[in-house]
Amino acid sequence: MLAATKRIAIGAAVTALAVGLAGCSGTGGQEAKGEGKKGAAGAKKAPENAVRLIGDGSTAYTGTQPFTTTPQRLKPGQKPPQFVVFSWDGAGEDSQQLFSHFRQVAKKYDAKMTYFLSGVYLLPEEKAKLYDPPKHSPGSSDIGFNDAKGIKDTLREVRGAWHEGNEIGTHFNGHFCGDEGGVGTWSVEEWKSEIRQAKSFVKGWKTNAGLPGEAPLPFDYDKELIGGRTPCLEGQKNMMSAARTMxxxxxxxxxxxxxxxxxxxxxxxxxxxxxxxPGREFETLSMDYNFMFNQSGTTTQGDPTQHEYWGDQMRDGLLKAFDRSYEGNRAPLIIGNHFESWNGGTYMRAVEETIKTVCVQKDVECVTFRQLADWLDAQDPATLEKLRSLRVGQAPKSGWPAFTAADGTASGTPASPVAPAAHPAGRSEKH
Structure with missing residues (x-):
């Protein structure tokens, strides 16, 4: 199973970020011989659902992902849908069985989610030195590695999640934070190495973990992987410079x-x-860790008498955020989480109750980041520019039909940038 104790300890690491608000957060095998060739004499086109193994068979091309649709451009006068993205950092299945649980929750409420897989969760402890992290010795990881059972369980959930229309992104590998070799200190080239290795552990788990009999992951990870979230929300600038080339x-x-x-x-x-x-005079980031930090600090198991209240506070905060978008500018709501049991699992309850409440409402689409990016790419740039003119919670004064009309003009005012907050209890920290 996953090194759960180590995961929680690292997840509770704290660092203040400048914004003053609570915030958290090798190369693989080549394609099978001849797969890339087109138009060979006498070749027959493989059926859409054919399985074509890639590399050592850890991954495979299995056709178009199920339960996905083509994004549609907004029509003149149409109100945008309310998108909500639920995402999970360091996704893996351990003894808590939260990955499998939230897959069932997602299916029940017609939600799609993004799972940011940590590459080292598919690397066994005995092969740890295959990971050569920037600014750290080979075999180092602040979240440990895995064992055969943990790898098999995680693979099962990743397969199932993808078949259900969910996205598999990346949380990269060793989760190093802070000034001493943390991801925020990495160069563009070091980030490229980290991304290549994250891919390689997903593309080569059969060989690395000695599990030749396990079924492949049903996607080409070089094509599936289109986004991620950095550990502790650090190092974004150089990571993006590397990632846009990959x-x-x-x-x-x-x-x-x-x-x-x-x-x-x-x-x-x-x-x-x-x-x-709710009940406080500041805002925090839309992630379980950040609510916890503002309630029990770095203590992951605080006062048991407060657990229910703390979970309710997170749920109600997310619902307030949803309402002000849904009734206002319809901006996508982005929510981040971990598969954890902090403060008695109260944040998992809060997230589940949020999913239950929002994903069933009219014009609401609980989607993956990939689906959101696809929708944004499909829109008229002029329409998106209009939408960006609306501030937090601001609905168009003239109503949506006039606001998104083909010949309309934006009736909002420019959106304000993120401003530093003065409240000391709302400072940012890493996860």
Whole structure:
């Protein structure tokens, strides 16, 4: 199973970020011989559902992902859908069985989610030195590695999640944070190495873990991987410079407001967002760790008498954030989480109750980051520019039909940038 104790200890690492708000956050095998050739004499086209193994068979091309649709451009006068993205950092299945649980929750409420897989969760402890992290000795990892059972269990959930229309992104590998060799100190070339290795552990787990009999992951990871979230939300600038040359289309390592996103350095910048903390005078980031930090600090098992209240506070904060987008500018709501049991698992309850409440509402689409990026790419740039003119919670004064009309003009005012917060209890920290 996953090194759960080590995961929680590292997840509770804290660092103050300049914004003053709570915030968290090798090469693989080649394609099978002859797969890339086209138009060979006498060759027959493989059926769409044919399995074509890649490399050592850890991954395979299995056709178009199920439960996906083609994004549609907004029609003149149409109100945009309310997108909500639920995402999971360091996704893996351990004894808590939260990956498998939330797959069932997603299916029940017709939600799609993004799972940011940590590459080292598919690397066994005895092969740890295959990982050569920047600024650290080979075999180092602040979240440990895995064992055969943990790898098999995680593979089962990743396969199932993808077949259900979910996205498999990356949380990279060793989760190093801080000034002493943390990801925020890495160069562009060091980030390229980290991304290549994250891919290689997904593309080569059969060989690395000695599991030749396990079924392949049903996707080509070089094509599936189009985005991620950095450990502790650090190192975004250099990571994006590396990632945009390696097939990425978006990043979710930033800190932002509930406004319509735009591209940064060629990638969609889809950040965690500042959301209300009911009963408090500040906002925090839309992630379980950040609510916990503002409630029990770095203690992951705080006062048991407060657990229910703390979970309710997170749920209600997320619902307030949802309502102000849904009734206001319709900006996508981005929510980040971990498969954890902090403060008695109260944040898992809060997230599940949020999914149950929002994903069933009219015009709401609970989607993956890939689906959101696809939708944004399909829109008229002029329409997106109009949408970005709306501030947090601001609905068009003239109504949506006039606002998105083909010959309409934006009736909002320019969105304000993220501003530093003065409240000391709302400072940012890493996860």
């Amino acid at each position: 097939g990425f289309r978006y990043d979710s390592s930033g800190i932002g407001n509930q406004v319509w996103p735009k591209k940064k350095d060629g990638l969609w910048d889809l950040p965690l967002q500042l959301v209300p903390v």
